[in-house]
Amino acid sequence: MIDTHAHLHFPQFDGDREEVIRECEEKLDAVITVGCELEDSKRAIKVAESSKKIFATVGIHPHEAKNYSERDYEKVLETAKSSRKVVAIGEAGLDFYRNLSPKEKQYEVLKMQVEVARELSLPVVIHTRNAAKEMAEFIRKEFKGVKGVVHCFSGEKELLEAALDEGLYISYSGIFTYPKNNSLRETVKFVPSSRLLVETDSPYLSPQPVRGKRNKPTFVAYTAKAIADYLGLSFSDIDRITTVNAKRLFSLPLTQEEEKERLVYKVGDKLYINLTTNCPCSCKFCFRGKEDFILGYNLNLKREPIAQEYMYRIKNPKIYSEIVFCGYGEPFERFKELKEIASWVKKFSKETPVRVDTCGLAFLITKNKEVLDELKGVVDSFSVSVNASNPEEYYKVVNPKFGKGSWESLIEFIKKAKEKGFKVVITAVDYPGFNREGFKELAEELKVPYRIRPFKRFKRWES
Ligand code: SF4
Structure with missing residues (x-):
């Protein structure tokens, strides 16, 4: 200290x-x-x-x-x-x-x-x-x-x-x-x-x-x-x-330890898995590309490690209260590794909850509508960053590279994940102009819980 x-x-x-x-x-x-x-x-x-x-x-x-x-x-x-x-x-x-x-x-x-x-x-x-x-x-x-x-x-x-x-x-x-x-x-x-x-x-x-x-x-x-x-x-x-x-x-x-890029990182009693720096979105409030260090860890990976490197670092999943796929980028960008690591975690420790924090565009990223079936039994929950209450707000603030149709795909992902028995929560950052009431209504409509996170300013967020 x-x-x-x-x-x-x-x-x-x-x-x-x-x-x-x-x-x-x-x-x-x-x-x-x-x-x-x-x-x-x-x-x-x-x-x-x-x-x-x-x-x-x-x-x-x-x-x-x-x-x-x-x-x-x-x-x-x-x-x-x-x-x-x-x-x-x-x-x-x-x-x-x-x-x-x-x-x-x-x-x-x-x-x-x-x-x-x-x-x-x-x-x-x-x-x-x-x-x-x-x-x-x-x-x-x-x-x-x-x-x-x-x-x-x-x-x-x-x-x-x-x-x-x-x-x-x-x-x-x-x-x-x-x-x-x-x-x-x-x-x-x-x-x-x-x-x-x-x-x-x-x-x-x-x-x-x-x-x-x-x-x-x-x-x-x-x-x-x-x-x-x-x-x-x-x-x-x-x-x-x-x-x-x-x-x-x-x-x-x-120190060397502080400087090195983190494939996995511990916060509280949870272990987070940092799979990639890629993400199809460019949310206005995102730190990605502007800041390497998040929560005291260097998360800006310079390469895409193989699944075994993660398993080696996780070592014993049983000691964590949750394993969370959440890092500098979008976990579904590396779906193969996500599935392989999550399966390995569950094989080792059935009772350890596994969560994926995602932008919800899995169907467009992987061009595969079966991804949820493939994750059944190895992932327990999804925390989906929606960050908007309607398509106009979404395209303005999240700006996904897939353009038109992204909102519909995101909503479809949330509905399907719920139907298939995954726990789903939708999240949003409370950025200036964010429509809190609209977001709550969206959550009610989708019948999923929601979480609104504080907005953290970072280097003129609108620029
Ligand atoms: S979805 Fe997450 S990682 Fe991707 S741009 Fe938005 S905040 Fe950043």
Whole structure:
């Protein structure tokens, strides 16, 4: 796990810094200690240089902006270049809560730091307080081609949307665990797994069970656990997801294990089978082709593995609560392998449920109307991504390559699957403009249960 935002070089750690760092080295993958003005950033660098696992940022906090100007560009640049342990610029931002610097100064110094980050290809650590609207506007205008993270995100919708549209990361701190913060907790459902980070902001903002104590980087685990519980994931899922994300944002090396493409991947107690990157659809909200990492795994296969490679990796299907064919692409694109692997799973473990997550265009993909009969006894259920309530919406949002007739084939698949005794659920993403009521009516008409999933913005979804 990586604490992406701490201030280990602050005086609150003067009494026991070595001990805290030793604990971080034992329990964490890395800690980013964040600088708040130039001298402070130099102290951050010094602490980072004392340990392999500590990294630093160089930046000027909006509170300090009054003492700096755009003319400090070179100084910030040179300080950032002075150590290989510097992984980001910031914390930089807008703070209209305490207004310790004039607004125009805050903008000037923030803009200057974004330019340094652009020059050095480093991400920006963004601080925002009482300035969500202004920061959202700033991000949309100034962050083209610059990476970054909204640190200690506190739940503002417009900021979240702007940040995700521009490909920035969202970092949750201990405030996520505070009992009253329901509306903040709710926002995590809308953050793509590949954009999620955790932090402590230590020595401040201790998470719930240790609230009131001085915060420290290892307490990041409390926030991670709260996120895992909220999303219904395991602690190790959030650990993996946020660690990989932090490494990718701050350009820390991924392990071989983290980097390698995944044929099978475990989430919670289920095992997912990633058969292909091909899909006949191009849903507007899909991450395919835009992002290799999903749920902390590299799912963008560079080849089409044979069935035996999957069986070798599944090893013992009995230990999973479900085996799910769901990956980067559409499982029916590799029907032969799908059938072979599912049959092998059932032969090994009759009681392990097998589900296929599909776009429902199996008849058109395989040009075979018998596919459902062929899967009888080896697949138990289908989760069919419909994502529309009528053909017009469907062709606009899902845009299948087969064109006209796709909607009818999808509906036929759902009806036939149900008739033949498979469990069928239809699903949709709640994208802007999605007709929820129409979708519910469609589910009623088809007499199947439905599930509506939160819409996760990702790099200007409509473009
Ligand atoms: S059906 Fe699934 S994999 Fe295919 S484009 Fe749509 S969301 Fe992406």
